[in-house]
Amino acid sequence: MARFWPSIPLPWLLISAMFLAADATTFTLVNKCEYTVWPGVLANADEPPLSTTGFALQKGESRSLAAPAGWGGRFWARTRCAQDPAAGELSCLTGDCGSGQLECGGRGAAPPATLAEFKLYGDGGLDFFDVSLVDGFNLPMLVAPQGGKEGRGNCTSVGCTGDLNAACPSELRVAAGGGGSGVAACKSACDAFRRPQYCCSGAYGSPQACRPTPYSEAFKSACPQAYSYAYDDATSTFTCAGADYVITFCPSPNA
Template sequence: MARIWPRTNCKFDRSDRGRCQTGDCGGVLQCKAWGQPPNTLAEYALNQFGNKDFFDISLVDGFNVPMEFSPTSNGCTRAIRCTADINGQCPNELKTPGGCHNPCTVFKTNQYCCNSGSCGPTNLSKFFKDRCRDAYSYPKDDTTSTFTCPGGTNYRVVFCP
């Protein structure tokens, strides 16, 4: 599984050290670990079961910018998008400069993080799902949020489409 995410309001010095308001990677320009929430994620796993690619947009780490994730070859045409004004409509308890946290990041409870392996949607995860129907809104949101194409498909990720 791999991830692509946007970073916002970044400032780096000549030695490539610095910070980003959202999606920061431990203060370095070239990420060596996952970005710090909140960040809108494009996730993918290529050539998996049945020679299929699996792809999704995830808001499990929150939201910082709108995104489109689309196949561009192989006859696969199902693009997924999350272009709602989530930052502008973000519930007060999830607001943070430059983004909107997912409830797991804020509350760190099993109800929101699904640590025990069983959980369902919550009122706060529904806030995300109501605005971005194709995107993961909580960790067990697989049935409505994972998409497939034949292995070998090319893809495009667009920030702020």
Template sequence: MAIMSAQLIFSLSLVFLVSGAHMATISITNNCPYTVWPGTLANAEHPQLAETGFELATRGTKTLNIPAKWAGRFWARTQCSGSFTCATAACGSGQVACNGKGAVPPASLVEIKFQSDDGQDYYNLSLVDGFNLPVAVAPENGSGSKCVKATCSANVNAACPASYK
């Protein structure tokens, strides 16, 4: 059973806390000097979160409740207009909520799988869809040698060093 908390940074951060077969909590912090609009997308066969997109001001933090055994991704959209078109990582919904739509590249991704088949939690940073913002996941109260902060602070051509945990 994994018990962990982490923080996601676009220069956003994510913190997650999991306990047994219970709900997890993720805190997303915007460390950018401008507003971002994080988006969420559940993996197939997992429920979408109650909020699939929201506005997050500079130094703002948003906490989300995540169902047990959930898997999905997070990213942040930038320079979004009143008609909700974004310069990067738009989800094509034309609104703040992404409603089951993923990010249009470029988008720095944080992927998380809570309580996988082996009972562990996994997270990684991915630039497979390009790079639009620095991201980090900083676990708290986790255990094991792989429960460490993962960061991707620059465009490194689709792979962040130490990004898989």
């Protein structure tokens, strides 16, 4: 039997839609690299996926994605991607999510990869965001809030805008391949050595026990705003409210 619901006046529907739209946050991803990147998007475990989880972004292109209030997740760029002519699968030298496709479909980035991490409308109604090198570095990245509410959070642009690959220690380097001497990415010490003191695991699994290492200190010196190791919260987490965000791959070093 059909069920009849009371009709809702059109003005109320329009007002509700306006409030829902106001709660949405727009992320705009911009590629200023001299090459194509393949952004990946991963929602936190308890959050809905956005309209896409991966796509290609040519040099100079941008793409905007809407996220609902309270959303949390991360963005990164896959680089040096190619499609296998036989299997048709996409694979990337850095940031690969292992899906074999443009869409990452709930899979995260294989390190090393520079990450932009967000939790929207968290404690106190603030957005929390950071740029992280905990999983290593593959390209420069900048997160710039747009139009945040005055007096709510610091709403500053944060990132790692220098090229860490150029100064990466030999033991952390990921070779660019092709027979050259180029560096495609710089591993974290955790990824390179798998030792608890570098991974903040086991007996080192607390802020008191896990301290900066010479490797994380080198990352921090090059990119003071970015997370350099797992407990680098004090100088690396930023807040804003009511903002949209522009995530730029390969921004100007002076940005």
